[in-house]
Amino acid sequence: MSGMADVIYNLGIDLTLSIIDGKWKTSIICWVGIKPLRNGELLRLMHGISQKVLTQQLRELEDDGIIQRTSYGTVPPKVVYSLTEDGRELRKVLVTLSKIGEKKAEKFNEMGRTIHITHTYKEIMPEANYSNLNVETLVKFATES
Amino acid sequence: MSGMADVIYNLGIDLTLSIIDGKWKTSIICWVGIKPLRNGELLRLMHGISQKVLTQQLRELEDDGIIQRTSYGTVPPKVVYSLTEDGRELRKVLVTLSKIGEKKAEKFNEMGRTIHITHTYKEIMPEANYSNLNVETLVKFATES
DNA sequence: CAGAATCCGGGCTGATACTG
DNA sequence: CAGTATCAGCCCGGATTCTG
Numbered sequence: 001m002s003g004m005a006d007v008i009y010n011l012g013i014d015l016t017l018s019i020i021d022g023k024w025k026t027s028i029i030c031w032v033g034i035k036p037l038r039n040g041e042l043l044r045l046m047h048g049i050s051q052k053v054l055t056q057q058l059r060e061l062e063d064d065g066i067i068q069r070t071s072y073g074t075v076p077p078k079v080v081y082s083l084t085e086d087g088r089e090l091r092k093v094l095v096t097l098s099k100i101g102e103k104k105a106e107k108f109n110e111m112g113r114t115i116h117i118t119h120t121y122k123e124i125m126p127e128a129n130y131s132n133l134n135v136e137t138l139v140k141f142a143t144e145s
Numbered sequence: 146m147s148g149m150a151d152v153i154y155n156l157g158i159d160l161t162l163s164i165i166d167g168k169w170k171t172s173i174i175c176w177v178g179i180k181p182l183r184n185g186e187l188l189r190l191m192h193g194i195s196q197k198v199l200t201q202q203l204r205e206l207e208d209d210g211i212i213q214r215t216s217y218g219t220v221p222p223k224v225v226y227s228l229t230e231d232g233r234e235l236r237k238v239l240v241t242l243s244k245i246g247e248k249k250a251e252k253f254n255e256m257g258r259t260i261h262i263t264h265t266y267k268e269i270m271p272e273a274n275y276s277n278l279n280v281e282t283l284v285k286f287a288t289e290s
Numbered sequence: 291c292a293g294a295a296t297c298c299g300g301g302c303t304g305a306t307a308c309t310g
Numbered sequence: 311c312a313g314t315a316t317c318a319g320c321c322c323g324g325a326t327t328c329t330g
Contacts, residue, residue, distance in 0.1 A: 006261060007258075007259065007261070008263065009250075010264060011171065011172070011175065011239075011243050011269065012242070012243035012244060012246030012247040012250065012265070012266055013171050013239050013242040013243040013246055014171065014246065014262075015249055015250055015260065015262065016243070016249065019249070022302085022303095023302085026156065026158050026162070027155060027156070030156065038311085039312050039313075040311065049304095050303080050304055050306095052303085052304075052305090052314080053302090053304070054313095055312085055313060055314080056302095056303090064249075065249075071312095076311045077310090077311055077312055078312090079311085079312065089245075090245070093241065093242065096238065096241075097157070097161045097238070098158040100161050100234075100235070100238065101156070101159065101162075102157040102160075104157075104161065104164070104209075105160055107210070107231075115152050115154065116152070116154070117156065117157050117159075118153065118154065118155050118156070119155060119156050121156070121157055167322085167323095168323070169323095183291085183292085184291070184292050185291065185292075193324090194323095194324095195323080195324055195326090196292085197293085197294080197295085197323085197324080197326095198322090198324070200294080201322095220291095220330090221291045222291055222330085223291075223292090224291085224292065224293095
């Protein structure tokens with residue numbers, strides 16, 4: 001019975017990619033991986049995202065067990081988003097994929113195909129420590145090219 | 146001058162994902178990684194893809210240096226697609242992403258979210274050797290669940 | 291056999307306005 | 311502050327048809 005159809009993927013990678021599929025999800029994972037962030041902070045950090053899309057992608061990442069939402073139940077409301085264990089693991093892979101992309105970018109540039117990558121993989125490595133940075137600094141970090 | 150705008154990515158991963166972005170590209174890379182394949186073979190192997198989309202994604206993968214096109218210049222035409230060195234490297238990462246997806250699928254299944262993955266990462270490992278299989282066998286391999 | 295050309299529909303994203 | 315709700319545009323993918 002049930003209208004809840006089972007989901008079928010050809011390969012495991014199709015599931016993995018479906019989890020990070022969304023224009024802003026990889027950025028969200030990287031930012032939230034640096035330190036827990038609030039809705040408004042994410043909005044300012046990721047230049048160009050709309051409130052609606054941010055909420056959507058946060059919900060999906062939460063449903064997929066990549067990030068977790070913590071509400072303080074205060075008035076005015078305070079909510080922070082942080083990575084789950086799965087999220088931290090996924091973030092490591094994102095670093096690898098970033099390295100590959102940067103190598104590829106070099107090749108493309110040598111061949112006359114101009115590519116520019118704003119942030120290097122080192123900035124999103126799990127080892128990177130930005131815990132002492134405040135949001136204003138992070139915003140500068142995000143918006144400067 | 147030039148209308149050819151430079152492309153800007155926030156992170157290297159955005160470039161990497163753009164390369165495998167396309168409903169069938171990961172499958173193409175995996176299949177072609179098993180052995181060089183012809184247009185018609187790929188069409189039969191990947192159930193549901195159309196000729197137009199296959200051509201599109203093959204071209205894009207070729208432009209991105211992931212696969213290479215070899216034409217024999219005969220009549221009737223014979224063309225085979227195979228992986229480049231970059232393609233073989235990328236394929237290894239796809240295996241990793243598949244492992245992650247399979248682990249995630251197990252968790253989802255335990256939580257009542259039914260996911261089915263048709264082919265395991267072992268089947269697309271670079272070490273897997275299907276060189277002695279003919280296309281008919283591959284088709285069976287591809288279409289059986 | 292390999293592929294080019296055309297038309298079309300759905301889904302994701304973005305802009306805007308509203309609410310507890 | 312942290313969302314919801316609604317509408318609109320665009321791009322990707324699918325079906326079909328035609329060609330060297």
